[in-house]
Amino acid sequence: MRSFWSGTITFGLVSIPVDLFAAVVPRQKSMKLVDEEGHPLGRRYWCPKHEKVLDDDELVRGYETDSGKVVVVTDEEFASAAPEKSRDIELRRFVALDDIPPFYFDRPYFLAPDERAGKAYALLAQTMAKTGKAGIGSFVMRDHEYLVAIVSDQGMLRAEVLRYVDELRTPEAVGLPKPAKPDAARVRALAREIDALAEAKVDPAELADLEAETLRAFAEKKAKSGEGVVSMAELEGDEDDAAASAQVIDLMQVLRESLGASAGKAKRAADAHAAAKKPAAKKAAATKTTAKKTRHTVGR
Amino acid sequence: MAARAIWKGQLVLGKHEVPVKMYSAVQDQAVHFHLLHDKDLTPVEQRIVRKDNGREVAKEAQRKAFPLDDQRAVILAPEELEQLEPESDRAIHLLRFVPRDALGDQWFDRPYYLGPDEKGDADYFALAEALAGKDRIGIARWVMRDKRYVGALAVGDDGYLRMTTLRRAEQVLDVPAIRPDKARTPSDAEIKLAEQLVDSITGPFAPEEWHNEYRARLHKLIEAKAKGAKLKLVAARPKEATTDLAETLRASLSQAKGSAQAKGKKVA
Numbered sequence: 147m148r149s150f151w152s153g154t155i156t157f158g159l160v161s162i163p164v165d166l167f168a169a170v171v172p173r174q175k176s177m178k179l180v181d182e183e184g185h186p187l188g189r190r191y192w193c194p195k196h197e198k199v200l201d202d203d204e205l206v207r208g209y210e211t212d213s214g215k216v217v218v219v220t221d222e223e224f225a226s227a228a229p230e231k232s233r234d235i236e237l238r239r240f241v242a243l244d245d246i247p248p249f250y251f252d253r254p255y256f257l258a259p260d261e262r263a264g265k266a267y268a269l270l271a272q273t274m275a276k277t278g279k280a281g282i283g284s285f286v287m288r289d290h291e292y293l294v295a296i297v298s299d300q301g302m303l304r305a306e307v308l309r310y311v312d313e314l315r316t317p318e319a320v321g322l323p324k325p326a327k328p329d330a331a332r333v334r335a336l337a338r339e340i341d342a343l344a345e346a347k348v349d350p351a352e353l354a355d356l357e358a359e360t361l362r363a364f365a366e367k368k369a370k371s372g373e374g375v376v377s378m379a380e381l382e383g384d385e386d387d388a389a390a391s392a393q394v395i396d397l398m399q400v401l402r403e404s405l406g407a408s409a410g411k412a413k414r415a416a417d418a419h420a421a422a423k424k425p426a427a428k429k430a431a432a433t434k435t436t437a438k439k440t441r442h443t444v445g446r
Numbered sequence: 447m448a449a450r451a452i453w454k455g456q457l458v459l460g461k462h463e464v465p466v467k468m469y470s471a472v473q474d475q476a477v478h479f480h481l482l483h484d485k486d487l488t489p490v491e492q493r494i495v496r497k498d499n500g501r502e503v504a505k506e507a508q509r510k511a512f513p514l515d516d517q518r519a520v521i522l523a524p525e526e527l528e529q530l531e532p533e534s535d536r537a538i539h540l541l542r543f544v545p546r547d548a549l550g551d552q553w554f555d556r557p558y559y560l561g562p563d564e565k566g567d568a569d570y571f572a573l574a575e576a577l578a579g580k581d582r583i584g585i586a587r588w589v590m591r592d593k594r595y596v597g598a599l600a601v602g603d604d605g606y607l608r609m610t611t612l613r614r615a616e617q618v619l620d621v622p623a624i625r626p627d628k629a630r631t632p633s634d635a636e637i638k639l640a641e642q643l644v645d646s647i648t649g650p651f652a653p654e655e656w657h658n659e660y661r662a663r664l665h666k667l668i669e670a671k672a673k674g675a676k677l678k679l680v681a682a683r684p685k686e687a688t689t690d691l692a693e694t695l696r697a698s699l700s701q702a703k704g705s706a707q708a709k710g711k712k713v714a
Contacts, residue, residue: 154685158643158698161685169552170617177510178519181503184511185496192493192502193483199500200483200490207479208487209668216487217672219479219664222679227663229682240644244546245651248583248600248610249471254552256621259630262687269632269691273640279648284656290476291660293653297551302621306551311653313475314557317606320469321448322561325605328572336569336576339459344582345542348549352541352585355614357594360530365512365520374521376511397621 149396150255151287155270155296155303157237162267163260166287167397169304170254174358184376224289235305237281237296246280246295250308257296257303258400267303274298280306453590454563455536457573457599464573465563466538468590471608472557477664531592538588538609540599546583549598553612560599560607570607577601585612632691639695646702 149165156162179187191200207224208216225232259267274280280295294305369375451467481490493502510527511519562570577584577599584599586609597609632640671677688694 154687156685157647158702159694160640160643160688160691160698163685163687169619170613171619172617173614174616177512177522179494180509180511180519180521181496181507182509182521184509184519184521185498187494187503187508188497190493190495190500191481191490193485193488193490195488196483196485199493199495204484205481205490206484206487208482208489209477209479211668211672215672216480216482217668218482218487219668219671223667223671223677224664225681226677226679227667228660229680231660233682233684238647239652240648241651242648243551246551247602248551248554248598249557249602249608250653251551251554251610256619260687263630264687264689265626265630265632265636265691266688268626268630269636269640272632272637273644276637277641277644279644281644282651282656284659286660291658293656293658295551299550300621301625304552308653309472310475310656310658312658313472315449315469315471315473315559317559317602317604319449320471320559320561322469322559322606323567325574326567326571328568328575332568332572333575333579336459336462336464336573337579339462340543340576340580340582340584342460343540343543343584344580345544346548348544348585349542350615352587353553353596353612353615355616357532358614358616360532361512361522364526364530365514365522368522368526369514369518369520374511374523375514375518376521378513378515378517378519401621 149258149400151285152260153233153235153285155235155237155257155281155283157240157270157281160266160269161234162263162270164257164263164267164303165260165400166305167256167258167400169256174355177361180376184374228286228291231284231286231291235283235285235294235296237283239282240274240277240279241282241295243278243280243295243297246308249314251295252307252309255305255307256397257305258397268301270296271298271301271303274303275301282308451561452558455538455588455590457540457560457586458537459540459573459584462569462573463537464569465565466560466570466607467563468609469559469561471559475658475661477661477668532589532594534589534592538586538597540584540586543577543580543582543584546581546600549583549585549612550618552618554598555611555613557608557610558597560609571605574601574605574607577607578605636692636695639692639699643695643698643702646699 149167151166152164154161154163181187191205192198193200206218206220208218210216274296275298280297282293282295284291284293293308293310295308297304297306449469451469453468455466455468457464457466482488483490494508495502509521509523511521513519578601586597586599588595596612596614598612600608600610602608667677
C-alpha cells in the first residue's frame with residue numbers, strides 16, 4: 147500500500163477505516179535538473195565536517211532552544227507527542243461547506259475506503275452530499291498536525307487540509323487601512339462591470355498551464371535541431387513524480403477492490419492519469435482526456 | 447508591525463482599473479528543526495550533486511531539462527528560459543465572475559490580501575462593496591515577477607479583497623463518480639439516522655476553536671527534554687471498523703443527546 151496515511155474517520159461512534167492519497171500533483175512544467183553535459187543531478191545532504199554525502203538514516207532532527215541548546219527529537223518521540231491523533235480523524239463538528247472561506251483551503255487529499263469500511267464510507271459521503279456539509283477534524287501525519295474539512299464529491303470523500311487560524315494574517319496585522327465608505331455611483335459602475343463578466347461556469351481553458359505549454363512548444367522545436375537532447379533513461383529516478391503516478395494507480399486499485407461497481411470507469415481514469423503523468427508520446431491524447439474530464443469537475 | 451506589500455498592480459475589469467497592493471496572507475507557524483548528522487550532531491548542508499558520482503555541481507553549471515517523452519529531454523539554456531518568460535505589465539485581468547460553488551475547493555492554492563494603493567482607495571472599496579453584493583468570485587490572470595498566475599478574487603466579511611491563487615488544470619486529479627455495490631450501499635433509514643447525527647453536531651465554521659495541539663505538545667516535549675527529563679513513549683492503537691451501522695448510529699445519537707440509556711452500552 148502506497149498511501150500517505152492510513153487511519154480511521156470517526157463521527158459519533160461510527161468509525162470508517164480509510165487510506166489517504168494525493169489529490170493534486172506537481173505542475174507539468176517542473177523540469178529535471180542536469181549539468182551542462184546532461185548528467186542527472188540530485189539534491190543530497192552533505193556533512194561539512196566529515197565531508198561526505200549522508201543517507202536519510204544518518205540524519206536526526208534537532209531543535210534549537212532560545213538559549214542555543216540543541217535538543218534532538220527522535221522519530222519515536224515525534225510519534226509519541228499525540229499518538230491517538232496519528233490514527234483517527236474525529237469529526238467533532240459539521241459545518242455548511244459554503245461557510246469555509248477560500249482562504250482556509252491548503253491542500254486536498256483523496257480518502258479511499260479500506261476494504262473493512264463496509265457501508266459506513268458511502269453513508270458519510272451520501273449524508274454530506276445531501277446536506278451540503280463538511281466534517282471538521284484534525285489528525286497527525288508525518289509529524290505534523292493537520293486541520294481538515296472532510297467533503298463529499300461524487301461519492302468520494304476528500305480531506306481538504308485547512309490552515310489554522312494563527313497561520314493566516316488578519317487585515318489589521320497586514321496593516322490594511324480602515325474601510326472607507328465608497329461613492330455609490332462608483333459601486334454601481336463596478337457592479338455593472340462585474341455583471342458584464344458574469345458567467346455560470348469556469349472555463350477550464352482559463353486554468354490551463356500556459357507556462358508549461360510555452361515550454362513544451364519551445365522544447366519540441368529545439369529538439370528538432372538535435373541540440374541539447376539528452377536521454378530520459380538517465381534522468382529517471384525522479385522519485386516525486388514516480389510516487390505521484392504510482393499513487394493514482396493505487397487509488398484506483400483500492401476503489402476497485404473496496405467498491406466493486408465503479409471498477410470500469412475507475413480503470414479508465416487510472417490509465418489516463420498514469421499516461422498524463424508520464425511525459426510520454428501518448429501525452430497529447432492523455433492530456434486531451436484530462437482536459438475533457440476536468441470540465442465536469444471544476445465545480446463541486 | 448504592518449506587513450510589506452510583495453507586489454503592486456491594477457485589477458482590470460472592462461474599462462475600469464483599480465490599483466492594488468498585494469500582501470501574503472499566510473504566516474508560518476511550523477516548529478522548525480535543523481537536520482543534523484547523527485554521529486556528532488553537525489548541522490548538514492544541502493548540495494546539488496551528480497547522481498552518478500556524487501560530485502557537487504555549482505549553481506552556474508546547473509541546467510534544466512524539459513522532458514519530451516519517455517526517451518528524451520531537452521536542455522534549456524538560462525537565456526532561452528529568460529526569453530520564454532511572459533511580459534509583465536502589472537495588469538490583473540478579470541476574466542469572468544462565477545458563483546462561488548463553480549470552483550471546487552481543491553483548486554485553491556495560496557491566499558493573498560489585496561489592499562488599496564494610496565491613489566486608489568475610493569475605487570478599491572467601491573469594488574469590494576460591488577463584489578460583496580454579488581456572491582460571486584472573479585477568475586483573474588496576471589504576470590508577477592516573470593511568472594504567470596491564475597487566481598480567484600473574493601471579498602471577505604471584513605470588506606477587504608482577497609486573491610487566492612489557483613492550481614493549474616493538469617495538477618488537479620479527477621476521480622470517477624463512485625457508485626458503491628449493493629452490499630456497501632446504506633439504506634434510507636441509515637442515511638436518515640446519519641443526517642440526524644450530523645445535525646446534532648452541526649454548527650458555524652469557527653476556526654478560532656481549533657488549535658494545533660500537536661505543535662503545542664511538541665514544544666512541551668522539547669522543553670522537558672532540554673531539562674533532561676526522561677520521556678515516556680506511547681504508540682498509537684488502531685480502531686475497529688464499524689460493523690452494525692444502524693445500531694451504532696442509534697447509539698451515537700443517544701450519546702449525542704446525552705441519554706443515559708446509551709451509556710456503557712458496547713457498540714462498534
